[in-house]
């Protein structure tokens with residue numbers, strides 16, 4: 492079975508990618524499966540730049556094809572915050588603190604103005620090839636209190652109107668069908684087989 496290395500340390504993303512790649516008969520490995528990983532400086536100005544930094548850092552180190560995802564929550568009333576800083580909005584990868592900060596910042600914002608979207612940029616790189624890049628967005632609203640226990644990150648606060656659920660109230664496959672990550676990967680996979688050969 493083919494394997495792909497995904498340059499992520501996020502267990503929530505790793506679970507979603509494993510499920511998304513299963514029908515392609517491609518096994519997913521992540522940085523969580525490796526012992527020594529070079530430091531990755533996510534200092535790009537855009538999601539796509541950061542995804543390329545992650546993928547290229549690991550591909551230069553391991554000399555194999557690498558996929559990376561950079562994603563985040565873009566809140567309209569906050570001029571796009573937390574955006575590319577989503578993982579470290581309040582505390583570094585502290586989901587509870589990040590969610591609290593988001594709720595505090597939106598305390599005076601009326602429900603109709605709490606629109607937001609999740610964005611995901613996915614890239615695959617391999618030495619000697621042009622990177623393959625795809626993006627996806629999922630549009631919804633930020634609730635005033637968390638709902639649901641599944642998912643990760645901002646999922647309990649992200650209400651997706653078309654399904655009348657937060658992302659944390661969806662099963663993994665329900666979320667993958669409509670999420671920024673699921674949509675970006677669907678697009679990437681359209682060109683993936685040709686690129687992969």
Ligand SMILES: O=P(O)(O)OP(=O)(O)OP(=O)(O)OC[C@H]1O[C@@H](n2cnc3c(O)ncnc32)[C@H](O)[C@@H]1O
Nearest residue numbers: 499500501560561562563564577578643644645646
């Ligand atoms: O960089 P890697 O190692 O992949 O893991 P990360 O968690 O740092 O990932 P990002 O740099 O792309 O930051 C994305 C943050 O945006 C949030 N986020 C992204 N996708 C999400 C999703 O599907 N559900 C909830 N929150 C999400 C969450 O806070 C993530 O930590």
Ligand SMILES: [Mg+2]
Nearest residue numbers: 500533561578
């Ligand atoms: Mg990160």
